[in-house]
Amino acid sequence: MRMIAKRGSAGFSLIELAIVMVIIAFLVSGAILPLSSTIDRARIKEARVELDERIRSALLGYAASRPLGTVFMPCPDCRAACGGALPNDGIEDRDGGGLCAVDVGNLPWVTLGLGEADPWGSRYGYGVTPDFADSANGFTLTAPDLTAAGVGASVQDGAGNFLVGSAGTEGTVVIVWSAGKNRYGAVSEQGVVQSAPPAANADEVENANGDALFISRPVDLQGGAEQFDDILIWLSGPEVRGFMVQAGRLP
Numbered sequence: 001m002r003m004i005a006k007r008g009s010a011g012f013s014l015i016e017l018a019i020v021m022v023i024i025a026f027l028v029s030g031a032i033l034p035l036s037s038t039i040d041r042a043r044i045k046e047a048r049v050e051l052d053e054r055i056r057s058a059l060l061g062y063a064a065s066r067p068l069g070t071v072f073m074p075c076p077d078c079r080a081a082c083g084g085a086l087p088n089d090g091i092e093d094r095d096g097g098g099l100c101a102v103d104v105g106n107l108p109w110v111t112l113g114l115g116e117a118d119p120w121g122s123r124y125g126y127g128v129t130p131d132f133a134d135s136a137n138g139f140t141l142t143a144p145d146l147t148a149a150g151v152g153a154s155v156q157d158g159a160g161n162f163l164v165g166s167a168g169t170e171g172t173v174v175i176v177w178s179a180g181k182n183r184y185g186a187v188s189e190q191g192v193v194q195s196a197p198p199a200a201n202a203d204e205v206e207n208a209n210g211d212a213l214f215i216s217r218p219v220d221l222q223g224g225a226e227q228f229d230d231i232l233i234w235l236s237g238p239e240v241r242g243f244m245v246q247a248g249r250l251p
Helices: 014-064 202-208 237-246
Strands: 104-106 125-128 154-156 162-164 172-178 213-215 231-236
Touching (some): 014 172, 014 231, 154 172, 202 213
Antiparallel strands (some): 104 125, 154 162
8 A cells, every 4th residue: 555645734744844844953053153153253352342442441541530649550349258348349449548458350340430241241350460559659650660570460372471471571560351251260240250160271270260370362262171262451561651651640
């Protein structure tokens, strides 16, 4: 007896419908991957623009707007309770003497008049050399000495080569970073600390450990456990001091 495939309401057999659904699934999956990659690239570009243009300008503008004769950089916003300050509120946190409550924390977005989060919904990390943020004394053309050992953060390229802050050269005044798509070690808009990077991801472990060494290298979203997607900027001593001279805030 000859078998006849059962037809659906549109005149297609069930087998034909199944084949069509498989073809559609392949087409959709093929479109999703390029779309995801396009979104990733757009967000990376957005974060770089935010860091390179708006955040950099806001930090220099903050210092330039301080009282004449005493210029200083903003302090971080604490990520956890520090003294009597509220953590994760976007306001810089200082002690009673004008020093920063912490040297590394969140970028103080409220103090700087910026948006709260990066394109992935995480707060930007922020570290400052303490003497540059001392509101009681400020900084000058010569002090603090960023060539002194242990002053200012250093940045390497991932292969051990110093981009800034090698022995005998100026370190950073401030450093700001986005934790990128994987959000390792970041703080969310809700104030929740995200998971730490896996041990195999040594470069992102370095950026999340709170010390004065950072890694900056091209974003790699295909590297498995070792993928690197942190995006960093920093302000050097000559850049900050030169801007203050041009703005008439330092002699």
